[in-house]
Amino acid sequence: MRVLQMKTPTSQPQAFPFGPFNSAIQRGWKRSADTAQTGLENRTRYSQLDKLTTNLQRLATVLQLQHLISKRRGPYVSVQIMSRWKNIVCLNTGMGEFLRKHPHIFEIFTLPVKRNQCCRVSRRMLDLMLEEEAAVKECELDAVRRVKKLLMMSVSGILRVHTLWLIKRELGLPENFRDSVLAKYCDDFKLVDLETVELVRRDEDGDLGVAQVEIWREREYTEKWLSEFETKYAFPINLPTGFKIESGFRGKLKNWQRLQYLKPYERKDVVWVGNCGGIQRFEKQAVAILHELLSLTTEKMVVVERLSHFRMDFCMELNVRELLLKHPGIFYLSTRGNTQMDFDIEAYRKGCLIEPNPVYVVRRKMLDLLLLGQRHSRELNIESKEESDNVVVDEDVRGDVDVGGPRDGDWVIPILDNFDDNLHEISDSSVQELSDYSENRNSGNEYKLKG
Numbered sequence: 001m002r003v004l005q006m007k008t009p010t011s012q013p014q015a016f017p018f019g020p021f022n023s024a025i026q027r028g029w030k031r032s033a034d035t036a037q038t039g040l041e042n043r044t045r046y047s048q049l050d051k052l053t054t055n056l057q058r059l060a061t062v063l064q065l066q067h068l069i070s071k072r073r074g075p076y077v078s079v080q081i082m083s084r085w086k087n088i089v090c091l092n093t094g095m096g097e098f099l100r101k102h103p104h105i106f107e108i109f110t111l112p113v114k115r116n117q118c119c120r121v122s123r124r125m126l127d128l129m130l131e132e133e134a135a136v137k138e139c140e141l142d143a144v145r146r147v148k149k150l151l152m153m154s155v156s157g158i159l160r161v162h163t164l165w166l167i168k169r170e171l172g173l174p175e176n177f178r179d180s181v182l183a184k185y186c187d188d189f190k191l192v193d194l195e196t197v198e199l200v201r202r203d204e205d206g207d208l209g210v211a212q213v214e215i216w217r218e219r220e221y222t223e224k225w226l227s228e229f230e231t232k233y234a235f236p237i238n239l240p241t242g243f244k245i246e247s248g249f250r251g252k253l254k255n256w257q258r259l260q261y262l263k264p265y266e267r268k269d270v271v272w273v274g275n276c277g278g279i280q281r282f283e284k285q286a287v288a289i290l291h292e293l294l295s296l297t298t299e300k301m302v303v304v305e306r307l308s309h310f311r312m313d314f315c316m317e318l319n320v321r322e323l324l325l326k327h328p329g330i331f332y333l334s335t336r337g338n339t340q341m342d343f344d345i346e347a348y349r350k351g352c353l354i355e356p357n358p359v360y361v362v363r364r365k366m367l368d369l370l371l372l373g374q375r376h377s378r379e380l381n382i383e384s385k386e387e388s389d390n391v392v393v394d395e396d397v398r399g400d401v402d403v404g405g406p407r408d409g410d411w412v413i414p415i416l417d418n419f420d421d422n423l424h425e426i427s428d429s430s431v432q433e434l435s436d437y438s439e440n441r442n443s444g445n446e447y448k449l450k451g
Helices: 002-006 036-042 047-070 079-085 095-101 123-138 140-153 161-166 177-182 212-223 249-258 278-296 304-310 320-326 358-371 378-389 391-401 412-450
Strands: 106-110 117-121 158-160 189-193 196-199 301-303 331-334 341-344
Touching (some): 047 079, 047 117, 047 331, 079 095, 095 106, 123 140, 123 358, 140 158, 140 177, 140 189, 140 278, 158 161, 161 177, 177 189, 212 278, 278 301, 278 320, 278 331, 278 341, 301 304, 304 320, 304 341, 320 331
Antiparallel strands (some): 106 117, 158 196, 301 341, 331 341
């Protein structure tokens, strides 16, 4: 026992012990991987843009619910049926709880006959949606201009209609833009087939060939008296509050601002990546394309997943998310909710757009109506009680106003109308037969009395 206690445990010999014969070998240490995931975790956050992203996702859920309600035959839907749509709209809370949190958008009432709770979209929300449609129709020429600039940025001058459909709301296009916009302006666009649109002619010499960042560069050159060497290829940099500036960051940023690149509307068949600074120039060209794409949208923001559909058309053979995280002074990537939203930092101040447009103003009104929540809802309760007595009349009135095309179940209307007509004919014929039968019976009784 004493021998076992006095025996010290032998240490395991190293596989490659460092000694006098291998002292020149450098020992490698593991470094933390610099990936897109680590960049997302370590980035400096904009609290105002994150909050705006959360509110916009709630508004998207409301609009999706309104779209599902509009597909129904009537202007209202039972709350029990709406509870089945919870997984469709990706709702984490209960449907009834979500509807009661927004009384200015959804009206919950009880049917007088069946005594079940139903829901319909409020009149204020419907008016705002009609106002948005009017604003989109009014700004149709601006939307045509945006689509033309996107086609000019494409290498081949061709884009898929599905790619434009993914960002139709961001570009301010209507739902049926293929028929109402692309087919209407045949002098600018050409539908090669049902899924491809081509630019008829390029207008590089006019205003269409000028990027949005060029206007900023000219303003910086004239107002701040900066040299052309400093502003010719520079971008507006707005670093977030709390951004940690490391040593050497300012020098690298200054060299990157002076670096030449191929501008978005310039055409060149070959881009040499292997020459001096070729990779950095290629990345700067992709930054310029993404910045111009964001500036063409109505709200200066796009979902990151939809940007990846433009990689082949705009010749951006790189990871879009890593590129956005690499330039925190130009783009901001918000990860609130289920989607990742990319913002143009230059266009926002305190969570609002600096230069609003008519479409953005209407959508901001929708967001303000959503953010009201349950405040100022006493008047709404009084109006809902008054309308509950006349719910049948209101349904007829709303059915005439809220017509968004054919709905499910319209095919059965002519069948029921014909059935009602047949019932009237049968009832008329049955009444006539009964009258004839009664007359014959009365005449028979008179004949018996005479006999």
